[in-house]
Amino acid sequence: MADNTAQQTPTPSRRVVDLLQKRRDELLNIWIKERLDSGDFREELISKKELRHQSRQIIDMLARSIQDANEKDFDASEFDEMRLFLNEISRERAVKGYTPIENATYILSLRNAVIPLLAEELENNSEAVISETLYFTDLLDRMGLVMIENYLRSREEIIHQQRADMMELSTPVIKVWDKILTLPVIGTLDSRRAQVMMEALLQKIVDTGSTIAILDITGVRTMDTLVANHLIKTVTAAR
């Protein structure tokens, strides 16, 4: 049923789809030329052939998605394929050494190829030019930002992972002798770390049946009342 309906309405809902399909190669040439001239291209990172191939895939997929989405915006499932493809490209390009800002700029620059040709196609209908321009630039913005969002997410994950690693690294409880533990405290002591430290120490005391615990604070850079308070609490808990 759904397929039948789709076949009954082959007219593009958006004039920009028409343009992306009919003048695809021309658009591609203008877009690639603009990229090569812009100085952002960086020949050592991607070959012209690869850039051309990638750009053609984007234009084709974009035409298909806009057509299928039928006026729905970039959040619609019809753009899922596009989003996945952009994720893939942004990962590949990041490995090659492109920054997320460069990736977004690449996508956004398609506009400079599309808008003049749109104006040419719809010469006698300035309202349509404006409507298509606004629709298409909005779509490109969203696409450009997707490439940045992924990168941001991956950086947040690194920060999060490092924080967790640090928490673990910063509470090493060592059994140095029978029934003797030591806990070297290094760096800055905040409430959360103090609590993790205390828990690790208490657990190890129970596990080993230790009677002596040495708190080595020579590695604490600054010692204020807060840090001192945390240490006192830890000592009290250990007793």
Added chain:
Amino acid sequence: MADNTAQQTPTPSRRVVDLLQKRRDELLNIWIKERLDSGDFREELISKKELRHQSRQIIDMLARSIQDANEKDFDASEFDEMRLFLNEISRERAVKGYTPIENATYILSLRNAVIPLLAEELENNSEAVISETLYFTDLLDRMGLVMIENYLRSREEIIHQQRADMMELSTPVIKVWDKILTLPVIGTLDSRRAQVMMEALLQKIVDTGSTIAILDITGVRTMDTLVANHLIKTVTAAR
């Protein structure tokens, strides 16, 4: 001299400057309304009054900068004030809880207010509409990306700082008894960390005149030949 020349050419070099100046309040209303309707506004983070004030400053500064820049692009020093102001806004908004993507979207959305009014003003000159649209959207892209660039930079700084902290945290050499040192190894051991660890251990051996060094590797999660090799090197160096 320079001032005289400036006064002799008061005609805006760009039609969009004309629009930003003459229809400023109308633009502001459309832009604000679009923001409020978009669902991105988040009333709890910024008051309508503040948004209006900030948006008006952006429009005024933009008109001035485009005029002064006289066809130069966003890298020109005439946009320094704008860049500084965007940095300031993005910091303020980050503190309030806006994501960098939301900040960029806010800036980019000014386009939706400007382009239709541009088309209205330049009705009989479709070439000028396209030229002004391309110029202005390109400028907004650059402005939007500035807001993201700052955020990215700050996240990179955190990652860098955490890495340095971890390096320090991960090599605690403890004197547990007279002439006895211990070095608990926790987490993953890479070449760089192994080297820092080795240096810290050797330094402490010399400083304390220790004869025994205990390497505690119970905290090493995975042990491959690389890690083992690093440990053997450390032991050899200590002898």
